[in-house]
Amino acid sequence: MNNKIQIAVSACLLEQKVRYDGKEKKHALITNVFLNKYSDIVELVPFCxxxxxxxxxxxxxxxxxxxxxxxxxxxxxxxxxxxHTLDVTDELQSYAEKFLLQYPDIKYYIVKSKSPSCAYQSGPLFNVRLRMQADADNTGLSNKYDYDEQTELTSGLFVQMIQTVKPGSVFIEETQLDSEEACEKFFQLIQLS
Ligand code: SF4
Structure with missing residues (x-):
């Protein structure tokens, strides 16, 4: 039986080459503290x-x-x-629901900042207006968005969905784990709960 505390982690932070450009964003402190030092207590669950x-x-x-x-x-x-015709809103929401069914005990998430899927309060949100435009080959109409100038920050859609379905989930971005002390603090918070 696995009694370890599961922490979900954006896979690109764990050196997995899953980013849009085929690269990763390894975060050495997360690896050192959560994967190496406390591997007998926590289990990291990568997700993308x-x-x-x-x-x-x-x-x-x-x-x-x-x-x-x-x-x-x-x-x-x-x-x-x-x-603009590529719209993956429904797919990302469904995946978040499936993820929670697969990992019902996960409460803690270490997530990649600024990502439209994974960010926690740092994802750029663009205000737009939808209009239909004729396809270049005149075979039909497609969605086209006009952008307003104003942008704000919000969480990625996967994170938003997890918060909706499972309030009480705890998120931290890699940018907040910028020292060994910050990682230890987060680890203590996990242990106390
Ligand atoms: S979706 Fe999340 S895990 Fe996947 S590459 Fe983007 S930030 Fe990393």
Whole structure:
């Protein structure tokens, strides 16, 4: 029986080459403290929502947009930066639900900052207005977004969905684990709960 405390970690922080550009973002402190030092107490569970929904590596960049013309519960979308018809909102939400079914005991998450999927309060959110435009070959109509200038910061869609389905989940970005002391503090918080 596995009695270790499970911590979900954005896979790119654990040296997995899953980013849109085929690279990783290894975070040495996370590896040293949580993977090496406390490996008898914690188990790191890597996850990459964008690979899990089949976007592949490398892949087109995606972004968070807020379309105020939609119903409130559908306003936040995740669409392609270049190709606005690429909309993976529903897929990312479904993956978050599946993840929670697979890992019902996970409460703690170490996540990659600024990601449209994984960020915790640091993901750029662009305000947009949806309009339809004729396809270049005149075969039909496609979604096209016009951008407002204003942007704000929010959490990635995977994180937003986890918060909705399982309130009380705890998130920390890798940028907050910038010293051994900060990692130890987070570890103590996990042990106390
Ligand atoms: S930030 Fe999240 S979605 Fe992006 S590569 Fe890392 S794990 Fe995958």
């Amino acid at each position: 929502p964008e690979v899990a929904i089949g976007l592949g590596v490398p892949r087109a960049k995606i972004q968070l947009v807020s379309d105020k013309n939609r119903q409130k519960d559908k306003q936040i979308r995740v669409i392609g930066v270049e190709n």
